[in-house]
Amino acid sequence: MPFELIPYKSAADWQRALIKRLVARVREDLAADRPAVLCLAGGSTPLAVYAELAAADLDWSRVTVLPGDDRCVPHTDSHSNVYQFREAFAKAAGITVLPITEADGSNGLQAALDATNANPMHFSATVLGMGNDMHTASLFPGAVNLAAGIDKLSHTDVLQTVPDPLPPEAPYPRITLTAQRLLRSRAVILAIRGQAKRDALRRAMDLGDPLQAPILALINDSATNTEIHWAP
Ligand SMILES: O=C1O[C@H](COP(=O)(O)O)[C@@H](O)[C@H](O)[C@H]1O
Numbered sequence: 525m526p527f528e529l530i531p532y533k534s535a536a537d538w539q540r541a542l543i544k545r546l547v548a549r550v551r552e553d554l555a556a557d558r559p560a561v562l563c564l565a566g567g568s569t570p571l572a573v574y575a576e577l578a579a580a581d582l583d584w585s586r587v588t589v590l591p592g593d594d595r596c597v598p599h600t601d602s603h604s605n606v607y608q609f610r611e612a613f614a615k616a617a618g619i620t621v622l623p624i625t626e627a628d629g630s631n632g633l634q635a636a637l638d639a640t641n642a643n644p645m646h647f648s649a650t651v652l653g654m655g656n657d658m659h660t661a662s663l664f665p666g667a668v669n670l671a672a673g674i675d676k677l678s679h680t681d682v683l684q685t686v687p688d689p690l691p692p693e694a695p696y697p698r699i700t701l702t703a704q705r706l707l708r709s710r711a712v713i714l715a716i717r718g719q720a721k722r723d724a725l726r727r728a729m730d731l732g733d734p735l736q737a738p739i740l741a742l743i744n745d746s747a748t749n750t751e752i753h754w755a756p
Pocket residue numbers: 565566567568569570593594595605652653654655656660661662694
C-alpha cells in the first residue's frame with residue numbers, strides 16, 4: 525500500500541502521535557548502533573512538533589537533523605528552515621543541525637552536497653509537509669526542473685530550483701532534496717493540518733499527475749508506505 529491516511533481529532537493528538545513516532549524511530553536506530561538522521565520539513569506546520577520533540581529524553585548528541593528543502597536566504601533570516609530548526613531544537617543538547625543552503629544566502633549546492641554525502645544511508649525518518657499548491661519539500665508544480673526532482677531513477681540527491689510562481693510568503697530560490705533521496709528513509713511521514721491541505725491532497729489524487737501535483741511522487745511510491753498524519 526503506498527500510503528495510509530491517519531486522521532486525528534485534534535492538533536494536540538496529532539502532535540503527540542508524531543513525536544511518539546519520531547522518538548521511536550530515533551531510539552530504534554540508536555539501539556541498533558546506526559546513525560539517527562531526521563530529514564525534516566520546513567514551513568510553519570511542524571515547528572511546534574520539533575520544539576516539543578527537542579524535550580524528549582534522547583541522546584541528542586547522536587542525532588542529526590537536516591531540512592528536506594530550504595530557502596536561499598542567510599541562515600540568520602527567519603525564512604530559513606535551518607534557522608527555524610536551530611531555534612526549535614535549542615533544548616536538544618548536542619544535536620547536529622545540518623544546513624543544506626549556504627550561510628550567506630547564495631544559491632550554491634555545496635552545503636547540500638556535504639550534508640547528503642555525509643549521510644548516504646537511509647534516514648531514520650523523513651517528515652514531509654505540503655503546500656496548498658501540492659508542492660512538497662521544494663518540488664513545486666511548474667518548476668522547470670521538476671521532472672528531474674521527481675525522477676525515481678535519478679542519482680541526483682539535491683537540486684537548485686526556483687518556484688514559478690514564487691510563493692508570496694517565501695519568494696526565494698530553493699535547494700531541495702529530490703524525491704528519490706527523500707524516500708530513502710525508514711519512515712516517510714507527511715504531516716499536514718487544516719481543511720485546505722486535506723482538500724489539496726484530494727485534488728492531487730484527482731489529478732493523478734506528479735508534474736501537476738508533486739506530492740504524489742512521495743505518497744504514491746510503490747516501494748514506500750507513506751504515513752499521512754492529518755489533523756484539523
Ligand atoms: O515552503 C515550504 O512550504 C512547505 C509547506 O509549509 P507550511 O508553512 O504550509 O507548513 C514546507 O513543507 C516546505 O518544507 C517549505 O520549505
